[in-house]
Amino acid sequence: MQKLVRITTIPLSLEKLLEGQLTFMNQYYEVIAVSAEKERLAQYGTNNKVRTFWVEMTRAITPLEDIKALVKLYRFFKQEKPLIVHTHTPKAGIVGILAGKLAGVPIRLHTVAGLPLLETKGNKRKILDWVEAFTYRLATRVYPNSFELRKIIVDHGYAKPQKLKVLGKGSSNGIDTGYFDPSQFNQEEKFKLKSELGIPREDFTFIFVGRLVSEKGINELVLSFIELQKSKPDISLLLVGPFEQELDPLDHQVFQNIKSHPKIFTTGYQQDVRAYFSISDVLAFPSYREGFPNVVMQANAMGLPAIVSDINGCNEIIEEGINGMIIPVKDRNALLNSMSEIIENTVLRSKLAQNARKLIQMNYERGLFWENLLKEYKELEALNKHD
Known part of the structure; x- marks a missing residue:
């Protein structure tokens, strides 16, 4: 051979x-x-x-x-x-x-x-x-x-x-859509995980999965979330991944906000991220650069719409208004507006979620x-x- x-x-x-x-x-x-x-x-x-x-x-x-x-x-x-x-x-x-x-x-x-x-x-x-x-x-x-x-x-x-x-x-x-399948998680399991993390049961939850570093757009994401949460108190931000402060540090104030804000939750690095997707509503992924991000495919396969930057990979997996929303890179206002819209526009959100898994199964199995x-x-x- x-x-x-x-x-x-x-x-x-x-x-x-x-x-x-x-x-x-x-x-x-x-x-x-x-x-x-x-x-x-x-x-x-x-x-x-x-x-x-x-x-x-x-x-x-x-x-x-x-x-x-x-x-x-x-x-x-x-x-x-x-x-x-x-x-x-x-x-x-x-x-x-x-x-x-x-x-x-x-x-x-x-x-x-x-x-x-x-x-x-x-x-x-x-x-x-x-x-x-x-x-x-x-x-x-x-x-x-x-x-x-x-x-x-x-x-x-x-x-x-x-x-x-x-x-x-x-x-x-x-992506293995048999593995990334939302039907594997029942309501009881979801409530249990939310409770363990401290996320209120009824909160609308944005999730980010990846390294918690500047080039992933975490500074913009955290500041947008904090601003949005002032007018929409029943929302949470779940950050799944490790910090790399020695390699690509977050702004000091943002780092402190992550540690102290009552509605921002962190898990550190996780081998299996499916359960965290299952308790979330939308992936927020405002990265500056990517190849072809697995996280976006995983979120879509788990039935989550995604808000992504207009960069290669992200703008190929996500079609604007079909399975997610696309925003300019490093644009905090655009991110804030999209996060706000996806909460308020339940018809749009339902449409994006319904299309998400089907498109992944069709294109990226x-x-x-x-x-x-x-x-x-x-x-x-x-x-x-x-x-």
Whole structure:
């Protein structure tokens, strides 16, 4: 059986972004998962029944460590002789694709799930621009996980259009709508969870799921909510995710507001977010940049309309007035107005909620995405045999 190597910088990306995908591919290829964090990676391999190979990688610019990772991967590829190397995340991309090229791996693929460098400036931005373009140049094919992201890549000159392909309607892994299904939670369970969190039973609840950082629009969300709550006291804001104050801190006052406001509730990082969606009414997701956000698909699959920023990924999953609302990036007033409207306009809210799950099932079902990717691998394999 031919070997397929899948590489991410850290195992969390394998667990979350590619959940179930490597196990599925293991039926057709001998799959090897490569990432950092030795023990967590080994556990991932056991849980998903795939081989693993540990390479220490960092998310920062660390040339010496990167060279060590490159050499280790190069030797591994020479020994294993995989047919396909498929990378995700920027650091895994440059290290994995370059090592694959040097070792003569025939098919070198890279998925782009977002461009963090777009928020960077100065010399660091120049370095990251060069690394991005270099990675794409060495790759056989590059998969932006949204059509808007594909356009951004072309507009910035990182790659020629013919090297880029969006699989299906977008996403890196689709979504399992059998797992994200609101019917799994009954009223009693919902009331119990609300009670445990301290959210009043009848409150209209906005939810955010993700890292509680500036670039996710948390400053705007919290301030909009506080303003809205003054005139609509029976609303709550549920924030599900970790703070990263050392990496991308929230404004000090916003951080304090989250801690002290009686109607803002936090849970920290949660492995399973479905129950939190089940007790909420609307996803508020005013992020500055995304690839193809799983959270928006998850919320829709759980029957929640979403208020999202007009950015790639978000504006492809959400259709204005169909399954959610789209607002300009970093626009606090627009966010406040949309939050207010979705509370008051019950007819609109009901329509958005009814459409939400149907559209996800139609466009982003996980099994369909896996079949699309497998088809892509097999086509590239056939082309490689002819070369």
